[in-house]
Amino acid sequence: MDRPERFPLRVGLGPGGEFDLIRRLVGADEAAWPGVEVGPGDDAAVLEGGWVLSTDLSIEDVHFRRSWLSDREVGYRAASAALSDLAAMAAEPVGILLSLAMPEHDVDIVEVQAGAREAVTATGGAVLGGDLSRSPGLLVVDVVALGRTARPLLRAGALAGDDLWVTGVLGASAAAVTLWSHEREPDAALREAFARPHARVSEARFLADGGGVHALIDLSDGLAGDAGHLGAAGGVRIVLEAGLVPVAEAAARALGPEEAASLALHGGEDYELLLAARPGSVDVEAFDARFGLPIRRVGRVEEGSGVWIEERGTVRRLQRGGFSHVGTDRR
Amino acid sequence: MDRPERFPLRVGLGPGGEFDLIRRLVGADEAAWPGVEVGPGDDAAVLEGGWVLSTDLSIEDVHFRRSWLSDREVGYRAASAALSDLAAMAAEPVGILLSLAMPEHDVDIVEVQAGAREAVTATGGAVLGGDLSRSPGLLVVDVVALGRTARPLLRAGALAGDDLWVTGVLGASAAAVTLWSHEREPDAALREAFARPHARVSEARFLADGGGVHALIDLSDGLAGDAGHLGAAGGVRIVLEAGLVPVAEAAARALGPEEAASLALHGGEDYELLLAARPGSVDVEAFDARFGLPIRRVGRVEEGSGVWIEERGTVRRLQRGGFSHVGTDRR
Numbered sequence: 001m002d003r004p005e006r007f008p009l010r011v012g013l014g015p016g017g018e019f020d021l022i023r024r025l026v027g028a029d030e031a032a033w034p035g036v037e038v039g040p041g042d043d044a045a046v047l048e049g050g051w052v053l054s055t056d057l058s059i060e061d062v063h064f065r066r067s068w069l070s071d072r073e074v075g076y077r078a079a080s081a082a083l084s085d086l087a088a089m090a091a092e093p094v095g096i097l098l099s100l101a102m103p104e105h106d107v108d109i110v111e112v113q114a115g116a117r118e119a120v121t122a123t124g125g126a127v128l129g130g131d132l133s134r135s136p137g138l139l140v141v142d143v144v145a146l147g148r149t150a151r152p153l154l155r156a157g158a159l160a161g162d163d164l165w166v167t168g169v170l171g172a173s174a175a176a177v178t179l180w181s182h183e184r185e186p187d188a189a190l191r192e193a194f195a196r197p198h199a200r201v202s203e204a205r206f207l208a209d210g211g212g213v214h215a216l217i218d219l220s221d222g223l224a225g226d227a228g229h230l231g232a233a234g235g236v237r238i239v240l241e242a243g244l245v246p247v248a249e250a251a252a253r254a255l256g257p258e259e260a261a262s263l264a265l266h267g268g269e270d271y272e273l274l275l276a277a278r279p280g281s282v283d284v285e286a287f288d289a290r291f292g293l294p295i296r297r298v299g300r301v302e303e304g305s306g307v308w309i310e311e312r313g314t315v316r317r318l319q320r321g322g323f324s325h326v327g328t329d330r331r
Numbered sequence: 332m333d334r335p336e337r338f339p340l341r342v343g344l345g346p347g348g349e350f351d352l353i354r355r356l357v358g359a360d361e362a363a364w365p366g367v368e369v370g371p372g373d374d375a376a377v378l379e380g381g382w383v384l385s386t387d388l389s390i391e392d393v394h395f396r397r398s399w400l401s402d403r404e405v406g407y408r409a410a411s412a413a414l415s416d417l418a419a420m421a422a423e424p425v426g427i428l429l430s431l432a433m434p435e436h437d438v439d440i441v442e443v444q445a446g447a448r449e450a451v452t453a454t455g456g457a458v459l460g461g462d463l464s465r466s467p468g469l470l471v472v473d474v475v476a477l478g479r480t481a482r483p484l485l486r487a488g489a490l491a492g493d494d495l496w497v498t499g500v501l502g503a504s505a506a507a508v509t510l511w512s513h514e515r516e517p518d519a520a521l522r523e524a525f526a527r528p529h530a531r532v533s534e535a536r537f538l539a540d541g542g543g544v545h546a547l548i549d550l551s552d553g554l555a556g557d558a559g560h561l562g563a564a565g566g567v568r569i570v571l572e573a574g575l576v577p578v579a580e581a582a583a584r585a586l587g588p589e590e591a592a593s594l595a596l597h598g599g600e601d602y603e604l605l606l607a608a609r610p611g612s613v614d615v616e617a618f619d620a621r622f623g624l625p626i627r628r629v630g631r632v633e634e635g636s637g638v639w640i641e642e643r644g645t646v647r648r649l650q651r652g653g654f655s656h657v658g659t660d661r662r
Contacts, residue, residue, distance in 0.1 A: 035425055035479065036459060045428070045459050047477070049380035055428045055460075055475045061467040062432065094366055097376070097386045099473060101393065128367060128376050129386075136392040138466075142430060142473040144386045146378070148366065 041233075042155050043088035043218060044145070052147040054085035060103070060138040068180050071108045073195040074141065075115025081220070082143035083123055083199035084271040088218035089154070090208035091147035093125035093201060099142040101135035116143065123201045153208050153216035158234035158276035162214055162301040165282055166246060167203055167273045168293055170223055171260050174267020175251035178259070189250040197271040203291055204273055212281020222268035223298070224318050228307045230274060237304030240265075240318075242311035244298045265309075265318075276301050372564075373486050374419035374549060375476070383478040385416035391434070391469040399511050402439045404526040405472065406446025412551070413474035414454055414530035415602040419549035420485070421539035422478035424456035424532060430473040432466035447474065454532045484539050484547035489565035489607035493545055493632040496613055497577060498534055498604045499624055501554055502591050505598020506582035509590075520581040528602040534622055535604055543612020553599035554629070555649050559638045561605060568635030571596075571649075573642035575629045596640075596649075607632050 038046035044054035058078035060066055069077065079096055086093050098116050102109050109132075117127050128146065158164075172193030176186035186194070200218070207213050215234055217226050223245065231238040242261070251260035275282075287295045299310070307318045369377035375385035389409035391397055400408065410427055417424050429447050433440055440463075448458050459477065489495075503524030507517040517525070531549070538544050546565055548557050554576065562569040573592070582591035606613075618626045630641070638649045 039459055041460070047380075047382060047425075049378075049382070051378060051380070051382055053384070053428070053475070053477065055386070055430050055462055055473065057430045057432055057462050057464050057471065057473055059432050059464060059466055059471060062465050094378075097384065097475075099386050099388045101388055101390050101471075128370055129372070131386055131388050133388050133390060134393050135390055136469065138469065140388065140390065140432075140471055142386065142388060144384070144428075144475050146384065 038152060038154065043085040044091070044147075046089065046152045050148045050150050052086055052089050052091035052149055052152060054082060054145045056082035056085065056143050056145070058141040058143070060140070065180070066107075066139065069195050071111035072115035072118070074139065075112035075117075076119045076196050077115075077194070078141040078143050079116035079119035080197045080199045080271060082145035083119060083125070083201060084197070084218040084220065086145050086147035087199045087201045087204040087273065088216055089147070089149060089152040090204045090216060091149035091152060092205065093120060093123040093145065093147045095125040095128035095146055096120050097128055097144035097146070098130035099133070100130065101133040101138075101140035103135045103137050103139050107139050112139075112141065116141075119199070123199055151208065153204070153213055155215055155217050155230055155233035157215040158230055158236050158301045159214055160236055160301055160303045161279065162276040163279050163282070163297050164227070164238060164240070164299040164301060165275050165277060165295055166219070166223065166298045167200055167295050168270065169246045169248040170219070170270045170272065171251040171264035171267050172248035173197065173269040174222075174263040175248065175255055175260060178263065179254060187250055187254065190248070190254060193248065194269070197269070199271060200273045203287070203293065206287065206290060207273070207275060207282070210281065210283060212278040213275050214278065215276040217274050219270040219272045219274055220268060222266045223274065224265045224307055225268065226274050230276060231305065231307060234276070234301070235305070237302045237306055237308060238299060239302055239308045239310055239315060240299040242309050244296060246294060246296045246298070369483060369485065374416040375422070375478075377420065377480075377483045381479045381481050383417055383420050383422035383480055383483060385413060385476045387413035387416065387474050387476070389472040389474070391471070396511070397438075397470065400526050402442035403446035403449070405470065406443035406448075407450045407527050408446075408525070409472040409474050410447035410450035411528045411530045411602060413476035414450060414456070414532060415528070415549040415551065417476050417478035418530045418532045418535040418604065419547055420478070420480060420483040421535045421547060422480035422483060423536065424451060424454040424476065424478045426456040426459035426477055427451050428459055428475040428477070429461035430464070431461065432464040432471035434466045434468050434470050438470050443470075443472065447472075450530070454530055482539065484535070484544055486546055486548050486561055486564035488546040489561055489567050489632045490545055491567055491632055491634045492610065493607040494610050494613070494628050495558070495569060495571070495630040495632060496606050496608060496626055497550070497554065497629045498531055498626050499601065500577045500579040501550070501601045501603065502582040502595035502598050503579035504528065504600040505553075505594040506579065506586055506591060509594065510585060518581055518585065521579075521585060524579070525600070528600070530602060531604045534618070534624065537618065537621060538604070538606060538613070541612065541614060543609040544606050545609065546607040548605050550601040550603045550605055551599060553597045554605065555596045555638055556599065557605050558630075561607060562632075562636065562638055565607070565632070566636070568633045568637055568639060569630060570633055570639045570641055570646060571630040573640050575627060577625060577627045577629070
């Protein structure tokens with residue numbers, strides 16, 4: 001499954017051919033812009049006045065198949081993915097701009113909009129506008145997410161000695177895609193993880209308010225890939241402890257523990273939060289009591305670089321820090 | 332040629348099946364949002380602090396064909412179309428977020444980005460970020476335009492007695508599309524109008540600074556359609572004076588005066604400005620001296636509703652106030 005990747009610029013990036021292309025793309029744009037406090041390279045831009053802005057494309061047959069999702073779920077999912085970028089900055093959603101390009105074949109665009117509206121109203125925001133267009137064959141949804149925060153949490157800021165935490169469980173969304181790709185039907189839990197992901201907006205603000213969180217990112221590229229972004233942005237080494245990574249039970253049931261564990265690391269589109277925090281600063285019980293969602297320590301931050309995994313007493317570098325959807329054979 | 336249409340909500344709209352669909356789409360979203368000063372229905376949203384925000388989708392084979400444009404022009408044109416929404420609010424561009432979905436066939440994405448960058452830097456802005464994705468078949472470009480203004484000029488505000496003005500000449504872009512559609516090659520002037528439209532950002536700010544402009548919109552749907560939006564937003568009737576509409580000479584040369592005049596009215600994608608202003612308030616000579624671009628009075632604002640055209644002494648209602656790209660047979 002392919003995922004869009006923000007053009008990162010000011011912060012470091014994990015390895016990968018796609019990221020090289022992105023670097024080339026934005027290389028000429030390194031500059032300061034009046035009123036822009038955080039530019040390209042983080043999950044969203046931050047503007048003077050605490051406005052937070054992100055954009056997210058969802059394209060049929062790249063990000064979803066219409067045979068997998070109802071029209072309402074297409075809208076819900078696209079909006080959640082964009083809103084997750086606001087969560088990644090610990091910002092409060094104000095609303096979205098929804099752009100839709102409709103294919104000739106039957107799409108109930110009112111349902112798509114209703115799904116997007118449901119996702120954004122669940123986070124306290126509204127549909128603020130957008131574009132409507134024809135598409136010659138594919139449903140295209142672009143969601144611009146707009147939020148506010150007095151204190152954005154960035155990808156950069158992780159310190160050696162920090163603990164690394166993840167909300168929720170991982171791998172369920174990627175497991176659903178894997179099953180569909182093999183003509184198998186995912187169970188309700190896996191399907192829901194893909195079709196109706198929740199942007200962890202309240203969770204992120206709760207964590208930010210608690211203090212001690214040094215760096216935050218949402219999991220769209222997979223734990224390994226996003227840990228790579230966090231590490232590169234902070235100039236630190238990330239060590240994931242394999243036994244601690246919370247693998248979705250439903251994924252393990254459907255695909256076996258090994259494949260599920262791999263999807264938890266590399267699958268992506270979990271839209272959970274990954275954070276680096278001062279040891280002792282995350283109140284696990286208060287978080288669970290408030291949200292009914294686990295938050296787990298999955299590793300640690302050290303001096304150095306790269307993403308490493310500790311498994312059965314040995315630490316090895318993860319060969320693949322990121323997930324490339326552009327493909328290595330393209331250019 | 333099809334054009335995207337912003338979801339209009341708070342202001343009135345010209346007639347047309349597409350606009351009915353849009354009304355249905357956004358009907359449930361009528362609300363006030365904290366920090367949002369101008370919501371859906373205008374060319375762009377205006378946020379507290381004077382931030383202006385718009386989004387614009389460009390899709391291969393809907394908004395352009397790759398056989399018509401170089402990759403650089405695809406980027407330039409998409410960015411200009413989005414920046415034109417900032418011009419329509421008399422806002423100063425800060426930058427764009429550029430989202431690209433690349434088809435499998437060969438697109439030089441660096442060129443697309445370079446074109447978009449050229450368009451935005453020409454207006455004083457920068458590329459602030461974006462998304463990169465794969466596309467299964469079509470090049471998709473979404474541009475989020477971000478600007479600022481202390482005093483946005485809205486679609487609403489035209490007063491009976493105002494003069495109606497248009498910058499530049501009209502119909503050239505639509506003439507290029509018409510020629511291409513008939514396997515004819517447009518000349519350099521027509522081609523340029525389609526491939527490298529200029530967002531009239533400086534022109535709009537000059538006009539706003541001059542005072543006397545009551546309502547402003549950019550011409551994306553065609554003079555008749557956008558005049559309909561302006562009239563509906565202001566609760567007034569628009570009378571276009573056919574003899575005054577500035578038809579692009581190159582369009583008349585290529586297609587004859589009658590078709591060129593029709594394209595000037597209905598063709599769209601001129602990205603010029605349409606404004607309603609207090610009589611005597613537009614300094615034509617100063618505008619021309621500053622920009623080397625004509626600004627012409629094309630009609631007047633009266634009490635009533637609808638778009639009317641005065642031709643050879645008679646005034647008739649324009650049957651088609653807007654341009655529908657969704658089609659009447661869809662729903």
